[in-house]
Amino acid sequence: MAILPAYARIAGELRELIRDGTYPPGTRLPTIGRLCDVHGVSEIVIRQAFALLRTEGLVETRRGGGTVVRGRPPARRLAMERYRAETAPAAVPATSFTVDHQITWRDYRLDRSYSRHRADEELSALFAVEPGTLLLRRYFVFWARGEPQQISTNYLPWSLVEGTPVADPDREPWPGGTPAQLAFLGHPATRVEEAVRSRMPTREEADTLRMGTGVPVLTITRRMFSGDRVLEVCRDIVLPADRVVLDYAIDL
Structure with missing residues (x-):
């Protein structure tokens, strides 16, 4: 059995203490000096151990605040049922996002940017239209309780939305989300397809979503x-992978 380097062994011990709750979210880990004394190693070894834990998204280092255990309770995406919140009559405004995060409309914020966009090869294939077809591009950042949780870039045919309230960013957030908008336009959604992948975030995505170092994102392409x-x-x-659980139910 291979002998682990000292920094990896120490990181492993700290990892287990984080996972078993000895160091719960928000807890400051022992200082570098304290860990040097306990393990009989140099500062550089402890810094390497902390760096490994940061790349795993388990801790973050705060200026003047030491190294702290990260903690974000996961939101739960009910992939097969979540869109029902946007198609069923509701007594209060809601979308699938507010249902996921169990928040009220008052706790929901949606930053947005609209522009016209020509379909590239991938979009033309997804829409089954000719390349160059004019689309409405909508870039959204979804917030829950004052924290950014999700980025979404979606496209609608310009011929469908031109001159309608759906093309007006001032009408957002729209109760019921995109399914309600399609129903408003006379074309209620009858099917949703999603393809899920994982990757590391871009610098812009990590900054926008206030992500820790080393945390991947889930990306969902939806039609x-x-x-x-x-x-x-x-x-x-785009969803930080440490904040979400994808639940799927398949009836056989």
Whole structure:
């Protein structure tokens, strides 16, 4: 059995103490000096151990605050059922995002940027339209309780939304989200397809979502159909992987 380097062994011990709750979220880890004394190693070894834990997204180092255990309770995406919140009549405003995060409309914030965009090869294939077809591009950052939680870049055919309230960013957030907007336009969604991948975030994504070092993102490419026609493409929904659980139920 290979002998681990000292920094990896120490990181492993700290990792287990974090996972078993000895160091719960928000707890400051022992100082570098204290860990040097306990393990009989130099400062550089402890710094390497901390660096490894940071790349795993378990801790963050705060200026003047030491190294602290990160903690973000995961939101739960009910992938097969979540869109029902946007298609069923509701007594209060809601979207699938507010349901995921169990927040009220008052705790929900949506930053947005709208522009017209020509379909590239990938978008034209997803929409099953000619390359160069004019689309409405909508870039959203979703907030819950004052924290950014999700980025979404979605596209709608310009011919469908031109001159309608759906193309007006001042109408957002729209109760019921995109399914409600498609229904408003006379084309209720009848099918949703999602493809899930994982990757490391871009610098912009990590900054926007206030992510810790070393945390990957889940990216979801979504298509909404009305009958046989694709009327919305999200490329992509971007979610920090340490804040979300994807739940799937398959009836056989």
